[in-house]
Amino acid sequence: MFLENYIETADFSFKLSNVTYKQEKHYLVLKPAVKDKELTYLISRIANHKDKSAFSELFMLVGPRIKGYLMKLGSSDIVAEDLLQEVMLIVWRKSESFDRAKAAVSTWLFTIARNKRIDMLRKEIRPQLDPLDPMLTPNQEESADDVYGSNQVSLKITNAIDQLPDDQAVLIKMTYYEDKSHSIIAKELKMPLGTVKSRIRLASARLKKFLEGKIYD
Amino acid sequence: MINHHLHPEILMSYAAGNASESFSLIVASHITICDKCRKDVSLFEDIGGKVLEESLSVATNSDTLDIILSKLDDYSNDNEASSSAEKNSIFKNIPVVLHKMLPEGNTLTEKWKKGIGGIKYFDINIDGSNKDSHARMLYIPLGKKLPRHGHESQEITLVLEGGFTDENGHYNSGDVAIEDEHNTHTPIADAIKGCVCLTVYEGNLKFKGFFGPFLNFLKI
Numbered sequence: 241m242f243l244e245n246y247i248e249t250a251d252f253s254f255k256l257s258n259v260t261y262k263q264e265k266h267y268l269v270l271k272p273a274v275k276d277k278e279l280t281y282l283i284s285r286i287a288n289h290k291d292k293s294a295f296s297e298l299f300m301l302v303g304p305r306i307k308g309y310l311m312k313l314g315s316s317d318i319v320a321e322d323l324l325q326e327v328m329l330i331v332w333r334k335s336e337s338f339d340r341a342k343a344a345v346s347t348w349l350f351t352i353a354r355n356k357r358i359d360m361l362r363k364e365i366r367p368q369l370d371p372l373d374p375m376l377t378p379n380q381e382e383s384a385d386d387v388y389g390s391n392q393v394s395l396k397i398t399n400a401i402d403q404l405p406d407d408q409a410v411l412i413k414m415t416y417y418e419d420k421s422h423s424i425i426a427k428e429l430k431m432p433l434g435t436v437k438s439r440i441r442l443a444s445a446r447l448k449k450f451l452e453g454k455i456y457d
Numbered sequence: 458m459i460n461h462h463l464h465p466e467i468l469m470s471y472a473a474g475n476a477s478e479s480f481s482l483i484v485a486s487h488i489t490i491c492d493k494c495r496k497d498v499s500l501f502e503d504i505g506g507k508v509l510e511e512s513l514s515v516a517t518n519s520d521t522l523d524i525i526l527s528k529l530d531d532y533s534n535d536n537e538a539s540s541s542a543e544k545n546s547i548f549k550n551i552p553v554v555l556h557k558m559l560p561e562g563n564t565l566t567e568k569w570k571k572g573i574g575g576i577k578y579f580d581i582n583i584d585g586s587n588k589d590s591h592a593r594m595l596y597i598p599l600g601k602k603l604p605r606h607g608h609e610s611q612e613i614t615l616v617l618e619g620g621f622t623d624e625n626g627h628y629n630s631g632d633v634a635i636e637d638e639h640n641t642h643t644p645i646a647d648a649i650k651g652c653v654c655l656t657v658y659e660g661n662l663k664f665k666g667f668f669g670p671f672l673n674f675l676k677i
Contacts, residue, residue: 292526299522304514312512321518328525343499347506354474354505358506362478369485369495370553377492397507416508421475423659428620433610434638444465444501451500 275301279345280338289334299328302345306353313357313419320347326356400450408443411436459491461632463613465501468494473502478583479592479657481635482555483613486655489552491630550630552616555655559594569594574601592657597621597646603641607641612658619650 279301284409285294306327310320330352338348355368370376401409414420414428422440463484470476471484487493514667549561558581560568569577595614597603613635620629623642628634636642646652 245506253609261598281511286467292529295525296522299525303517303521307511307517308515309512310511311515317515321521324517324521325525325528329528332525344503344506346510347499347503350509351502353509358474368481368554369488369498373489373553375489375550377490377495379492379496394518397504401504412504413471415469415475416504419473419475421477423472437611440466440469445468447504448465448497448500454520454585 276345280340283331283335283338284343286332287338295328295332298331303328306349309350310357311351312417315357319360322439323356323360327353330356394422397451400447403450404443404446408439408446411440412443412447415440458632459493459629461626461628461634462491463487463494463633464635465497467613467635468497469501472498473505477590477659479581479590479659480613482558482581482583482592483615483655483657485554486552487615487631487633489554514523535579550653555617558592569596573604574598576601576603582608590657591659595652595654595656597644597652597654599646599651600648601646601651603644603646605641605643607638608661610638612636612656614654615654616646617653617655619652620647621645621652621654622647 244423250405279298282294282301285291286298303324307320310323311317315323327349331349338345343351396397401412404412411425414425420428420435423433425431426436429436467476467480467484468488471481476484484494484498488498556676559579565655567578571577575598579594581591581594583590595603613627613633615633616628616630618630620632621634621644622628623634623644625634625642634642634644644652
């Protein structure tokens with residue numbers, strides 16, 4: 241998680257090619273657990289003790305990465321700086337809501353950055369699930385090895401995207417790495433919207449099954 | 458028990474953050490009630506987390522951390538929007554995310570517009586950049602039929618109270634019905650309670666049948 245060594249030199253445009261992933265797997269097996277644990281510890285320090293030095297340390301570890309993510313999705317340096325500030329303020333305020341059993345730190349940070357980015361782009365309230373909604377149905381009980389956030393998940397995602405056919409992988413990449421809606425993807429690839437949707441449906445269903453452990457390679 | 462779920466590509470675009478405003482609204486509403494789809498969204502958010510992890514680091518400005526630290530203390534929780542569970546409504550089965558989009562004291566009788574055959578509707582103001590993104594609350598009285606219609610693009614309907622039946626099956630509270638551009642359907646509300654639902658679509662509805670041109674003109 242938040243690998244510092246290899247990623248600086250890797251070209252992200254090759255991320256979905258088999259070669260890059262094969263290289264990364266090596267690191268993913270060795271390193272992520274420590275990092276995620278460290279980040280989780282820092283967040284718990286912030287949640288329980290309002291610990292500013294833990295917050296600063298967390299910023300050092302994840303701030304540049306979040307900024308890079310925002311710029312990758314099209315924000316300018318100035319906008320990415322503004323958004324990063326807002327993201328980190330949410331991290332400070334909402335640290336109690338981080339639930340290790342539900343998500344990895346990177347997933348939690350992703351959702352905060354995603355929401356802030358959309359707020360800025362659309363200058364409006366984007367409808368989002370309210371986690372305090374009294375109507376919220378309870379989650380089904382999960383077995384211990386089914387819980388998200390283990391370092392297994394990170395490795396599984398790499399494998400899952402890796403096993404998609406190229407024509408599906410490219411659509412997943414445009415969805416996540418380039419933040420494109422179905423209709424924009426259809427325009428850019430000169431494909432009928434229905435085809436884009438059905439291909440992403442196939443790809444997402446396949447990813448879902450894979451991540452749930454129903455497909456083994 | 459929810460029998461009709463959202464398609465995975467819709468959940469994925471919500472998780473990735475590029476679903477339209479109206480589609481985000483219906484996904485957020487449905488996953489409040491449906492833990493299965495909510496779990497799928499978490500799964501697709503894990504992929505987003507992975508993308509974040511893999512992003513290149515870009516050096517922050519030298520004073521970014523100091524600026525943030527200086528703002529930590531004056532950030533009180535007071536400006537947090539209160540959960541609208543306190544809002545009064547005659548509807549019991551409206552997720553908070555949807556409730557926030559409805560006007561204060563919203564009731565069936567007062568604020569909704571009247572359509573034909575006792576049908577009532579309320580257009581939710583989606584004030585976004587995407588003018589083709591529409592969200593509408595709809596009440597169909599007991600046993601009434603919504604005129605047969607098709608769509609320029611996808612239409613998704615979430616049942617909030619009661620239920621309805623169309624050519625494809627029966628939908629209860631919490632279920633979603635997904636209609637693609639090539640389909641037409643004629644929803645009929647349940648005989649006991651009628652049906653309250655949220656419908657979202659992009660583009661225009663296309664009504665068919667004898668009254669079609671008239672309805673298309675009125676755009677109920």
